[in-house]
Amino acid sequence: MAAKASAQSVLEALRQVKYPGYQDDIVTLGIIEEVVPKAGGGFSILLRQATERDGVIQHLADAIHHTLVHGIGIEEFELRVRKLEAELGEKTGRVRLEGTKYIVAVASGKGGVGKSTVAANLACALAQLGLSVGLLDADIYGPSVPMMFGTGDERPKSAGGQNFYPIEKYGVKLISIGFFLGERAPVIWRGPMVMGAVRQFLKDTLWGTQDFLIVDLPPGTGDAQLTLAQQVSLDGAIIVTTPQDVALLDALRAVRMFRQVHCPLLGVVENMSYFECPDCGERDELFGHGGGERMAVQERIDLLAKIPIQTDLRKAGDEGMPLVIRNPSHPASIAFKDLARRVVAAMPE
Ligand code: ADP
Numbered sequence: 001m002a003a004k005a006s007a008q009s010v011l012e013a014l015r016q017v018k019y020p021g022y023q024d025d026i027v028t029l030g031i032i033e034e035v036v037p038k039a040g041g042g043f044s045i046l047l048r049q050a051t052e053r054d055g056v057i058q059h060l061a062d063a064i065h066h067t068l069v070h071g072i073g074i075e076e077f078e079l080r081v082r083k084l085e086a087e088l089g090e091k092t093g094r095v096r097l098e099g100t101k102y103i104v105a106v107a108s109g110k111g112g113v114g115k116s117t118v119a120a121n122l123a124c125a126l127a128q129l130g131l132s133v134g135l136l137d138a139d140i141y142g143p144s145v146p147m148m149f150g151t152g153d154e155r156p157k158s159a160g161g162q163n164f165y166p167i168e169k170y171g172v173k174l175i176s177i178g179f180f181l182g183e184r185a186p187v188i189w190r191g192p193m194v195m196g197a198v199r200q201f202l203k204d205t206l207w208g209t210q211d212f213l214i215v216d217l218p219p220g221t222g223d224a225q226l227t228l229a230q231q232v233s234l235d236g237a238i239i240v241t242t243p244q245d246v247a248l249l250d251a252l253r254a255v256r257m258f259r260q261v262h263c264p265l266l267g268v269v270e271n272m273s274y275f276e277c278p279d280c281g282e283r284d285e286l287f288g289h290g291g292g293e294r295m296a297v298q299e300r301i302d303l304l305a306k307i308p309i310q311t312d313l314r315k316a317g318d319e320g321m322p323l324v325i326r327n328p329s330h331p332a333s334i335a336f337k338d339l340a341r342r343v344v345a346a347m348p349e
Contacts, residue, residue: 005074007035008161010043013072017063020056030196031060033082042076048196049081057081097202099209100134102235102347104266105228107258109250111219114271115240116144117317118307119216121333122238124324125340127171131211134166134173138198138228139218143178150320155179162204170325175205198228212343221253229261235347236266238304243270243291255299266346267302268292269339272309276331305339308332 014032015025026032026047033046045064049057061079068074097103106119116139123135137145145151149169156164156179166173177197207213215232218225229237237258241251251268258265270292275284296303307313313332316323324333 005043005072007037007043009072010035010045010068010074010077011162013067013074014045014064016067016071017060020059026060026064028197028200030200038076038078042078043074044078044080046080046082096233097207097213100207100213101211103213103215103232104343105215105217105232105234105237105263106240107217107225107229107237107254108219108240108247109221109252109254110247111142113219113240113242113247113251114307115139115219116142116148116216117313117322118238118240118269118271118336118339119214120145120148120317120322121324121336122340122343123172123212123214124170124322125333125336126212126214126343128324128328128337129340129344131344132173132209133171134175134205134207134210134213136198136201136205136213136215137174137176137178138201139216140177140197140224141218143176143181144317145174145176145216146178147320148317148322149174151179156205159206162200163206164204165206170322173207173210175201177201199231202232221250221257225254226257226261229258229263234263236264236343238266238269238343240269240271241292241295242272243285243289245291248291248295251295252299255295255301264346265299265301266343267304268296269305269307270303271307273306275309302342304342305335307335 011027011032015027017026018024019026019029019031031048033048036044038044047060064079068077106115106122108115119135123133126133135145137143151167151169151174154167156167156175158164166175167179168174217228239251239254241247255265273285273292276282277284292306293303308331310332312327312330313323316326323330324336327333
């Protein structure tokens with residue numbers, strides 16, 4: 001059996017090894033970075049250290065040994081560990097995607113402020129400008145791309161090995177963890193899993209060549225978000241907030257997080273900025289006035305857009321067609337298109 005073993009079969013066997021404390025296996029979580037045959041026989045396996053606890057690495061090494069030796073009869077293998085510090089500390093360790101010109105993250109300090117709505121409409125608006133665009137739904141806690149783009153039961157097609165093709169809809173290439181879990185599956189993720197999954201999505205998706213990849217980040221400013229911001233070679237980040245004070249405080253944390261990792265801040269999008277009465281045209285600033293502006297001034301970053309609160313916007317998202325596609329002349333769609341132009345203008349040459 002061992003004579004016929006390929007790197008692929010070793011990888012398959014490693015799917016039996018669970019990450020301690022998690023339901024998922026180390027291949028799914030991206031903990032196994034590569035399995036390559038060695039010239040003199042056997043395999044070299046690269047394991048990504050996702051924790052500083054030595055006990056975990058030892059446990060994994062034992063479990064891998066057991067699985068390979070007793071499971072598929074492979075005794076010759078070398079286990080290498082990529083150190084956490086090296087990965088996090090070096091700029092060069094960041095994931096860059098060949099063929100993708102710019103990677104832009106859409107982030108928020110807390111959930112429910114409309115981050116995914118902004119990411120989806122921005123991606124579509126960029127596509128409408130004639131650019132090629134991908135959207136990576138890295139919001140592991142609440143993946144919304146499947147619903148917002150109405151992809152139904154469609155699943156990414158496998159391209160052999162670990163690779164798969166994104167699903168294309170409305171001119172945008174889409175990948176979401178929701179495609180793999182089903183929209184309604186409850187997802188409870190913690191640090192190393194989020195990192196592993198997003199890394200894997202980035203690297204294993206066949207994006208082809210594209211001008212922009214928009215990354216819809218998980219909300220918040222915890223370890224997972226920080227690591228993601230560090231791991232992906234971002235050309236810019238957009239912070240979505242509502243004008244309310246609490247959301248603003250959270251947004252401020254997000255701004256500081258991106259500063260900490262030296263990621264260029266493109267600016268703030270103030271969502272649910274105001275309500276415009278469809279009958280009389282009067283504006284009602286439900287969540288307070290000018291919060292996003294104040295923050296932008298204080299932090300010396302741009303206020304990129306003010307998006308009104310609109311039932312049409314919510315409905316379009318719920319019904320699987322972003323508003324920019326459904327009704328391109330809607331005032332909110334025009335705001336998203338202006339946002340797209342500003343994002344393009346802010347990119348380096
Ligand atoms: P987040 O990604 O920050 O959790 P979502 O984009 O999923 O937020 O938005 C949360 C809910 O609010 C969704 O139902 C969405 O349709 C709705 N929503 C977002 N922005 C607006 C808006 N400007 N007007 C009306 N509804 C909105």
